[in-house]
Amino acid sequence: METALGYFLMSWLDPYLLVLVAVGTLSGIYIGAIPGLSVTMAVSILISFTYAWDTNEALALMVGIYMGGVYGGSRTAILLNIPGAPAAIATALDGYPLAKLGEAGRAIGVTTVVSFVGGFVGILALALAAPLVAEISLLFAPRDYMLLGIMGLLLVASLADESLVKGIVAGAIGILISMVGLDTMSAQPRLTFGSSQLLGGVSYVAVMIGMFGIAEALVQLHTIGAPVVKQQVDRIVPSLATVLRHLPLTLRASAIGVWIGALPGAGGDIAALMAYDHAKKSVKKPSRPFGQGAYEGLVAPEAANNAAVGGAFIPMLTLGIPGDAVTAVIIAALFIHGLRPGPNLMVDTPHLFWFTVGNLTLANLFMLVFGLLGIRIFAKIVEVPKAILLPVVVVLSVVGAYAINNNLADVWWAVGFGILGYVLRIYGYQLGPVVLGVILGPIVEANFRRTMIGVRESWTGFALELVSHPITLLLLLGIVLSVLRGTPLWPRLVAKLSRAS
16 A cells, blocks of 8 residues: 555655646646647647656656646637537537626636546546446447447437427538548448548537637627626635535536546547536526526536546556547557556556556646636636637637648638538527537447447347347437437326336
8 A cells, every 4th residue: 555655646746747747737728728729639749759758757747738638628618619629518508608697707617626526536436446447348349339329419409409300400410520531341432522632521620610619700790799798707716505516416427427438439528418418307406597507517517527537547547448539649658658558557567557546636636726726817808809809719710620630621621610500500500419410420330330240230130239238228228218308208107107106
């Protein structure tokens, strides 16, 4: 235990490592806040810079950037309705309405505290339950990831506001966009119309920037002469009563984040959306209606996507399997530094596990401090006159789109989807389901086809696969219940069950 504690406190007691974690966290917050500059990109670039560094130094900086970057995406989501990262899409749904009500400072304060709590829950799960959770995540087969993706697509009901039909249409548009490019299995061109530019598909980040950045700027042109809303920054740190009131939801959302984060390839964006859906279904009396500035709509996704960070490290450190794109890059960094990620990693380098847990804990603390200190300055962004702010938003969107691949084509995609998003908004369509379809469509398709290959293209075998495995059956039942809850049959079923009991 003393050895484990020493490894845990290594960065806490070494001033140089301490500074690296702090710098990484602060950099991650601002990188995450800029659309198009992803945490994955930042960590990838770092590999070349840290090639000659000591392994501990490189890991300390990368972990800090990872933790700060996941949190940073909420800043622009709340202030400008531009999610800095896909994991902040759900945050924008209630965060931006709060900014329009003059409560941006308070909203960022709440997200900072619940992000800290969620991050701590994820780290605790990593420290205490890593081997167990990793073994459970290994039991997930392609059929389970397919069902998990379908569960995510069912979230269009939560994101569609008042019209489910419009939500389904928007989700279908997103799935159609995700199909552009080479087929994932046969490498045959799909929906490319003979254009070589479309063979690589459409970047979902370009879609996100266009839909939430450029489209929002175009919509705001209708109210460019409206008076500026003054932000309340008198009370930034939420009261203890506020934190305790939201604590049950924070812990439930954090548990969802750990679970989804530990599934290889899932990530914080799916965790945040599922947590948001859980909040809409479980919170009976929100502070405001969801989509109109409900603080519960901030608490759930922010707790979940930060808890997913600890969850993503579980399969990485115990099995050598990345939980998301960032941990996949970190695994590559470990290979470069002479380590061999896999089941023997903790045996060959036992210090690595507790060193990483210590770095994550330290980065989480720095995230809380840096997050609260910069709120007053950030909140003033919303008070900038729209005639100045909107051109800046468009420029940031263009720069962010270009930064994805250093390709001008992504800029045109962002502009095109911005115009499409504007038209959809004008006709009452929500844009969240579109991005949801773009992200989850490939997950559902690829795993459906893997499952069909496994059963030799037999629909009978496919049906048996869905009912003959415990995890698959549980996910299937979850989908059925989720569909039933959206129909008039659900209240009757609940009433019958309550009478029977």
